[in-house]
């Protein structure tokens with residue numbers, strides 16, 4: 001009868017067994033530590049830091065047609081102002097035509113804005129750290145702070161109204177009614193070499209504080 005090799009069936013001496021057990025446990029523990037470290041750094045990389053956020057900050061030129069009309073003051077109602085929105089999608093840069101709402105303020109309206117919307121003025125403990133009114137204009141993000149739908153300006157009502165859940169804002173962006181937790185979000189505006197530019201900011205929705213989640 002043929003003999004079978006038995007070397008691999010030999011469990012070894014007690015010393016060899018405990019060494020193998022130790023090595024096996026050490027390997028599992030080390031693997032676990034590496035896994036946890038990778039997971040922590042991965043999660044960390046998903047949370048946008050101030051540096052990451054700042055790196056994506058950019059200015060976009062408003063198309064001149066509507067902004068010139070707003071400057072001319074033909075209408076005191078808010079107007080849609082268009083621009084080319086550039087965003088980073090992984091390694092790709094995408095472009096789309098976007099709009100913001102622009103409003104030309106009278107001196108009385110500027111005073112009213114200060115009085116009605118203390119949340120916008122850092123000097124009063126607000127959370128917007130750029131000029132809310134620039135060159136006599138205020139610019140609003142078109143995103144509803146409730147859950148992110150697009151609201152519209154209703155000329156008849158003289159209000160901004162969101163079609164999704166009925167949040168209503170007055171002309172100065174103050175929350176009037178509906179489920180939205182705060183008023184409309186202003187965006188930075190500046191003039192650069194004769195061109196009006198805005199910065200697009202995405203704020204967290206459904207919270208009362210204004211929390212930046214992205215600049216593109």
Ligand code: FES
Pocket residue numbers: 144145146147148149162163164165166167178179180
């Ligand atoms: S998303 Fe505008 S009211 Fe809900």
